Amino acid sequence: MKIKLNVWRQPSSEASGRFEPHTVENVSQHMSFLEMLDVLNEQLVLEGKDPVAFDHDCREGICGSCGFTINGIAHGPEAGTTVCQLHMRKFKDGDELWLEPWRAAAFPVLRDLIVDRTGFDSIVEAGGYISVRTGSAPDANSIPISKESSDSAFDAAACIGCGACVAACPNASAMLFTSAKASHLGLLPQGQPERWRRTQSMVEVMEEIGFGHCTNHRECEAVCPKEISVDFIARLNRDYIQASLGRGSK
């Protein structure tokens, strides 16, 4: 197949960007989307041009490195999929696609399709952990945890931190990410001692960095490659209100 691409090109954070048209010929339906971009980049290098910069690493949908929008949809048209797992069989000959980096004030573009997501690390550093010194843990089976709690904590823990939720949100909110992180720990007995402090601190840092607020558009859930539910946002809001009212402070 032949695919027409309009790719966002921006040499650095300071420079302005624009769409650059390209055509990739002989695209096999078995290629992944990123392999199609590899083919384009090989062509560009041989033509003496700069290849398109995009983040990627594991290429199996777990590291969370990759991600850009295809025709305005984060990670492209297939639900529950990172762009590295999207295959060209989902497209047809002659399709014209627009590739853009995540758009959010808190995710500045570094180059082309690459953005700076260190804001996510700052949110985790604000309290997304259980304080347990190495070597001080009790026997792993000393606290039974119901399968239900463990399973719902897992549903939240499945977040890969790719940032699609922020890119899809009209407010560029990081609430799905933050709530997934806080809920993973908050749903487990081990996470209770720091639960209220954690919630407050993570939400506050999220706001400081410049992520927006949640106004229930649910776009985040629709594009999340791990299909994390917005129920966790509701849960985070409940915990945040309780924490603000002083729960856990004394």
Added chain:
Amino acid sequence: MELNAKIPEGPLEQKWDRHRFDMRLVNPANKRKYQIIIVGTGLAGASAAASLGELGYNIKAFCYQDSARRAHSIAAQGGINAAKNYQNDGDTIFRLFYDTVKGGDYRAREANVYRLAQVSVDIIDQCVAQGVPFAREYGGLLGNRSFGGAQVSRTFYARGQTGQQLLLGAYSALAAQVAAGKVKVYPRTEMLDLIVVDGRARGIVTRDMVTGKLESHLADAVLLCTGGYGNVFYLSTNAKGCNVTATWRAHKRGAVFANPCFTQIHPTCIPVSGDYQSKLTLMSESLRNDGRIWVPKKPGDARHPNDIPESERDYYLERRYPSFGNLVPRDVASRAAKKACDEGYGVGESRYGVYLDFGASIQRLGEASIRERYGNLFHMYDKITGENPYRQPMRIYPAVHYTMGGLWVDYNLMSNLDGLFVLGEANFSDHGANRLGASALMQGLADGYFVIPYTIGDFLAKHPPSPVAADHPSVKDAERGVRERSEKLLAIDGKRTVDSFHRELGILVWDNCGMARNEAGLKDALKRIPELRDEFWKNVRVAGAAESLNQSLEKAGRVADFLEFGELMCRDALTRTESCGGHFREESQTEEGEAKRDDENFCFVSAWEFQGVGKEPALHKEPLEFEYVSLTQRSYK
């Protein structure tokens, strides 16, 4: 050069305890005077950074990814072993030790492996306390499964993403130390050289991958936790960015490289579909618990698998290894698949694939149970291939997955260079010639959480804090070397892309130093790799500029190192004329075509000392002694 493994005296089960007492301690007030550099933030690096930060040391942690949480440990699917014996099925520390030494085909150090088995139980406690959501039973206690041919259920798992959950645990512990001000993380920063001052590792030269800026970082000790070198094969299950640069640079600065020919080819990966293929995807080994592997009895049979009747299928693993069947260790399963395909029985378009069939299990257990066990893996397979494994067998083929070889370390995880410690997959120590399933996560975390915090203290206690001047000739020399190399790569402006060289190197080493190796092939590779390297330095085209975000330049530097490393790997394989574990020398096999070890001549670790690019490295041997396990030929019949 004498390689002293510094294995403590005393009976096996007391070595580590005695050693912990014998090691010196650093006064708590003095810990904050030491600076430690950690390169890589996977399980080994993140757990080490978090634990050492907690102790009070000042840590700088570096990773090439944009966040420490993305290191490739994250992709591990299956699980992590620990001798907890929660299932009451007869597991003990000694049994885990024994299985690991035997599984490694008797090419690992007994003392290291025993310590690994000992601390395995602490790892699970630590991870659960951090909030790692391991699988649980309805009673609320932890679930286990049998994995990779083990006769006991000692594997802890978190759906199909144990690696991500363990790494998130270690990363969260790291984040806590960042918040506490004890660890500073440098993401998107690549180590390009090691700084050695008076024979001791004192720092690294890095490149900021956003601005291109080169910088030196100096410290009292350097830890390399940079993973394996599987991407020398171009196609592997490793992440695209995984590379040998950090360990290779250390090697060129004097650290000896051990057993580079020991690479693990994982039997259950999705086959290659075309020339554009950029990486291979692993399907967890746990699939072999319920899937049956077969090929058609007739070579070149192109019928749809569902149209091939039972009587015309060859379940070759069940036939050849009746007692272990589909659960034989990875090296055995991989070679058997290769043999079937080489003989013309392969399936799929390329004919390099075998079937992994769940039909019988679906009939026996129902589709719902299979979905519960493997739903995410089936989904992933469907996404990549467009085929539904509930309706037709999967196609699988072996792929490079893990590297047992790595920088040589002693019992304290220190290389032959003072102050240079190597943890996790980057070292060579615990898996011998073949790693058992669910043991990589165990080793990475054992090294980082429970070994290095003690052993580094012993080293630092003997080396009081002593800063190195930023303008020391060794620092300036390393910086100059890195700068000149980048400039040289950018100036070549040839006619071939970096990837085209990498692909060619990959095919060369896969064909000659892959699942089976022989003298003629290895000699040919040793002739062709230097030729390819010469062509690379004359004809590669690297786009862009040095002082910017430049992915072409990053790749070029890594491939240049692989072009040197590949030669060492083949040389090691040529020298080791026995077959053992993942290293199958065609000249050394039994009458039935099984690997034949040669304990009389090869019961040692090969440790290679760099002598210059294109020059033959010097071989040093560390003899392996087995006091507690008797050497036998592995049999899975």
